Amino acid sequence: MKRLQRSVLALALAGLMSSAWADQELANKLSQFTLNYAVQDNHAQQHGVDCAALGADWAACSKAVITLTNHGDALTDRNWTIWFHSIRQILKVENEQFKVTHIMGDLHKLEPTDKFTGFPANQAVTIPIINEYWQLFITDVLPRWYVTSDDSRPVIIANTDTEDLARFVSPLGEQWRRTPDDKNVLMTAEARYNKNSDVALPDAAALRGEIVPTPKTVTVHAENVDLSRGVVLDLASLSPASREAVASRFAQLGVKTGQGYPVNTLVAPDDFQKPEAVSGAYRLQIKPQETIVTGYDAAGVFYGLQSLLSLLPAQGKPQIATLEASDAPRFSWRAIHLDVGRNFHSKAAVLRLLDQMAAYKLNKFHFHLSDDEGWRLEIPGLPELTETGAKRCHDLTEKRCLLPQLGSGPESNNNGSGYFTRADYIEIVKYAAARHIEVIPEIDMPAHARAAVVSMEARYARLMEAGKAQEANHYRLLDPADTSNTTGVQYYDRTGYLNPCLASSRNFVDKVISEVQLMHKEAGQPLTVWHAGGDEAKNIYLGTGYTDKSHPEEGKGIIDLSKQNKPWEKSPACKKLLERGEVADVEHLSSYFGIEISKLVNAHGISVMQAWQDGLKDAKDASAFSTRQVNVNFWDTLFWGGFDTANDWANKGFRVIVSNPDYLYLDFPYEVNPAESGYYWGTRFSDERKIFSFAPDNLPQNAETSVDRDGNTFSAKSDKSWPGALGLSAQLWSEVVRTDKQMEYMIYPRLIVVAERAWHRAAWEQDYQAGREYKGQETQWVDKKALVSDWARFASLIGHRELAKLDKAGIQYRLPVPGARVEKGILEINTSLPGLAAEYSTDNGKNWLRYDNKARPQVEGEVLIRAVSPDGQRYSRVDSVK
Structure with a gap:
């Protein structure tokens, strides 16, 4: 009898192993399919698709096609799932053999329906889909689509396992316009x-004595100082760590x-008068026999030395001009x-980022250490934050890790x-x-x-299993009885919100x-500012772009609003808080929590709390918070009213840090071209020239030098007082931005x-005047000739000098794609950063020639162009001209 039982068990085990092998084999086969994603129509609403009926925000939707090509034998098995990342919600699948289900965040799954007939041998199958919104840049499509079959190991579809998105995403071609009347170029x-x-081409000699960033006053003399023999640094006024940082930059x-040449420093605050008597102010005297750097404080000495280093040429003899400079920072917060x-x-x-911040006198590193998709700092006593919350993998239970997101795939x-250990963080703070x-x-x-919520749920489960209920609940961030149906701006459910009504929070x-x-x-830098986040605590489906199916409004997505809740609306813990009258309504909970956090921050002796402005919007003013000061990162776009609403925050006693997306979000594309990367909800581009033209302390002025997201001019004025920005x-x-290389490309x-x-502060920037209106191209308050001249100077400094310094630092910066035209057979090339070399090819990239502006070549047919880094090791994206 026992022998028979063993035989039955062995057969069952063999069957399971055979099934598991078959599942894995199926997943492996599908992973070898070629996947292609092609955007077909970004204006689907204008071409017969009822985007409103599909529930699209502002009735905006687009069409795309997923193509799966089977290079082998026919595959008819239905036991498979393709998991993929999409920042756009899929509203409809227009092939009845397939269905798409949203899982969480950007994670979706593609599965066969009962009508699935299989993938024919050596053929392609197309799956048309309709997405919410539009897809205008290649980075709207994310990599690392992967396959599972029951309990198989997940396998990435091979041609999507790449950061070269062009391997599986078709060129967008004419699909680059957001709307049919998009006026972007x-x-x-x-x-x-x-x-x-319009950017003049000064040679390198014209840049002699120029310092980056520009000092308040400079007097340049005729003599030069040769640093070929080196320098003797007297840095007694700096800390040992700062001395090491300065010496490292010289090296x-x-x-x-x-x-060699003596460089002497001293701190002498009594030598400075207002308005230069501020932290970071310095005087720089470069004489033939020595340099003297006098700082208002140690920071001033450090910045004066950075100005000396700024003068060094990119290549050749290390000669600098003799000069005197007197300087102080415009903003204390940079x-x-x-x-x-x-x-x-x-x-x-x-x-590397901190090194470059120091070189250009930036003094605040805002370190965003947590979000929905990851917790990145080791916290002693809370191991789940990094064991679970810092890791993404294919675990639908999320007990081992967070769900895959943002192109990370299953591994x-x-x-x-990834995360920073405690020692890593201390090292970073010391380095800064x-x-x-x-x-x-x-x-x-x-x-x-x-990431925090799921991590603390993992902690809760571990401690409850150990019978430690009180300890398990001590840091729990969810109200288990909260049944609110709410969706965050990046499509997470209620697990994306920490519950503000719990003592455990x-x-x-x-x-x-x-x-x-x-x-x-421990790092020797006391914590003086705590940033509490606070942004976007809302249900995206309760936004103004949606309307209820019972009384639909034209031009909006039609959904069942009765099924939608505000965050925490059905949380018993929050209902008790509301019943006690501690908070007016659920919409005030986010600001209430900000006030509660400020009490904790103040209790720790930290004098400043900071947040994104929308997290504090329901507080009366800055006095509602317990800390001595409250900073707000102001991130309204200018063309949607930010030129005016910034004043409201300043007039309520908040210290405003100008952080406008349309100028200062470095994850936005450099230019309007689908091959570029980045999000673009706030603007279609922010290149160096646009940022240079920004007037941060007179926001209405920017209406004269910029356009809105769709390339239209706009008007701006505010009748309110403007006390000025903190920074x-x-x-x-x-x-x-998945890799370090991509990070540096964008920054x-x-x-x-x-x-x-x-x-x-540039001379062409105007003082703020309440009531003055700036009307796009109609008014002429801004001296645009002065702006263009100033940009030409600064752009040449970057092209002739600063990029080569980035090369030496090992920075993978973006090289601007050249401009080019062919006039009567003559090739002309320019770049946005004069001094940067360009190359061209007349044989489809087989051979590249250095372009010489003084000897313009005769060409025929298509010519490829690219920029080349000063060290000759890297190239820009390639473009073509005929």
Whole structure:
């Protein structure tokens, strides 16, 4: 009998193994299909598709086609699922053999229906779909589609396992317009040439004595100083770590230290008078026999030395001009924000960023350490935050990791996963402090908190299993009885929101602040600002672009609004809070939580709380918060009214940090061309020239020098008083910035221009005047000739000098694609950054020739063009001209 039982068991086990093998074999076969994604029509509403009936926001939808090509035998098995990432919601599948289901965030699955007939041998199958909104840049399509079959190991479809999206995404061609009357200009070679044509071409000699960012006053003398023998640095006025940072920068730029020309420094605050008597102010005297840097404080000394380093040429003899400069920062807050939550970026890339921030006198590193898609900092005592919340993989239970998102695919071996250890973070803070940069940590809440929420659910499950109910509940971030049907702006359900009504949520915040504060203390840089996030705590389906099916409004997506809830609307814990009268209504819960966080921040002796403005919008004014000061990152787009609403925040006592997306989001594309990368909800492009033209302390002025998202001019004025901005911040969000290389492509060289506007007020910038109206091209308040001349100077500095310095630092910056035209057979090429070399090819890229503006070549047919880095190691995206 036992022998028979063993035989039956063996047969059953063999059957299971055979089934598992068959499942894996099926997944493997599907992974070898070739997948193609093609955008077909971004104006589907105008071409017969009832986008409103499909529930599309503002009745905007687009058509695309997924093509799967089977290169082998016919496959008729229905036991498969293709998982894929899409930042657009799929509203309809127009092939009855297939269905698409939204899982969470951007994760979807494609499955066969009962009508599936199979993938024929050596044939392609097309799956037309309708998406919400539009797809205008190649990065709207995400990589690493993958296959499972029951419990098989997930396998990535081979040709999607790439950062070269062109391997599986068809060129968008004419599908680059958001609407039929989109007035943006597609950046072809010819359009680019026209855009660049008003920028004069000064040679490198004309840039002698120019410092980046521009000082307040400079007097340049005829003599030069040769640093070939090196420099002797007297840096007694700096900390040992800052001395090391300065010496490292000299070495990176090819100047020896320890012998040669004397560079002396001192801190002498009494030598400075208002308005120069501020942190970071300095005087620089470069004489034939020595340089003297006098700082208002140690930061001033450090910046004066950076100005000396700025003068060094990119190549050749290290000669600098003798001069005197007197300088002070325009804004005390000069920030770069880096999101490592959506996709992780390495410590090495962060340290390189801090080096460049220091070189260009940026002084605040806003470190976005958490979001829905990832928690990126080790917190002692809360191991699940990094064991679960810092990792993405294909685990539908989310007990081991978060669901795959944003092109990370099923594995944890890419930048979808990762975190900084406690030691890493301390090292980063020390490194920043040595470069006079303050680290501003951000833990985003109550929305954009899914990584924390899921991690704390994993902790809850572990401790409940161990019988430790009280401990399990201590940091739980969900109200288990909350049945609210709500969807965040990036399509997460209620698990994307930390519950603001729970004492355990405050326990969690207090714990995290305590641990981060200890890290700062150990690093020697006290934590003085806590960024609490606060943005986008809303249900996207309750936005103004949707209408209820019972009484639909034209031009809006028709949905059943009765099924939608505001965040926490059905949370018993929040209902108790409302019943007690502690909060007016559920819409005020986000600002209520901001006030509660400010109490914790203040209790820790931290004097400033900071948040994105929408998280504080329901508070009466800054006095509602417990900290001595409250900073807001102001991120309304100008053309949607931001030129006016910024004043409201300043007049309520908040310190405004100008962070406008249409100028300062570095994850937006550089130019209007589908081959570029980035999100673009706030503008279609932000190149170096546009950022340079930004007037951050007179927001209405920008209406004269810019256009809205669709390329239209707009008018701007405000009748309110404007006390002025605390500073300026540029943001890199990482939804479609997966690698360190992509991160640097998006940040540089725009960071240099951000630094210029943060440090230096240009002569063409006007004082704010309440009631003055700027009307696109109609008014002429701004001296545009002065603006163009100033840009030509600065652009040449970048092209002739600064890019080569980025090369030496190992920065993978974006090289601008050249402009070009062919006139009567003569090829003409220019670049947006004069001084940058360009190359051309007349044989489809087999051979490349260096372009010489003085000896313009005769060409026939199609000519390929590209820019080349000063070190000759990298090239821009290739374009063509005829």
